[in-house]
Amino acid sequence: MLIESVNSMASIRSTTYNYRTIIQCISSMSAHTRFLEFQSREAVVRAKLQRTFTPELAQCLELQITKAHRSPDATHTVHWLRKAATTIGIAVAPLAACKSACSACCHIPVMLLASEAKVIAKELGITLKFVPPEKRNQPPPKFQGEDFACPLLKEDKCSIYESRPLVCRTLYNLDRDPLLCQHTGESNLVPYFDATQFNHHAIAALHQNNDDFTAELRDFIC
Secondary structure, X not given: OOEOOOOOOOOOOOOOOOHHHHHHXXXXXXXXXXXXXXXXXXXXXXXXXXXXXXXXXXXXXHHHHHXXXXXXXXXXXXXXXXXXXXXHHHXXXXXXXXXXXXXXXXXXXXXXXXXXXXXXXXXXXXOOOOOOHHHOOOOOOOOOOOOOOOOOEEOOEEOOHHHOOXXXXXXXXXXXXXXXXXXXXXOOOXXXXXXXXXXXXXXXXXXXXXXXXXXXXXXXXX
């Protein structure tokens, strides 16, 4: 499936309809309407992606993924996976609503392997936090919104952009504008590019030892 989607509307938790609740309710209805509109255009977006993903790009991507799998260590693996993510971006970015300083996606969970986190930490010259066993290999935490900014977000821009996690490099909103990214309801209605296959390759290439584990970015970095 090309587009990740959730068809349910955000629910209102409180029966007290204060100003904030009313705004959230209006936002939810607006977001759901836009999502349904996008669904009607999904085939068009799919066709555009098929055109932008040229045979040359597909061949380049396959080569980069292969090199990632054959790399001798995590540093080289991440290097080739980043190149593969860039290749994906060449095809997808022109169709995405994502722009500089659009930071809504920096307020959602970011899951990554410890092996990739170590590569990032080495590049930044920092020491990773100890992640307790109970926080390892858990489902993504259920948080999002303006109160949960990535600790590496500075003035609505990623402060480690060149070293940002792989999952961040392939997160593209394929709608015509960032309206759904700005929706603050409980349901994720953003029509993201489906990077599932790339993520599976990344995990398989990086998972080189038995003590590797996944955790949320905020558990690795203060």
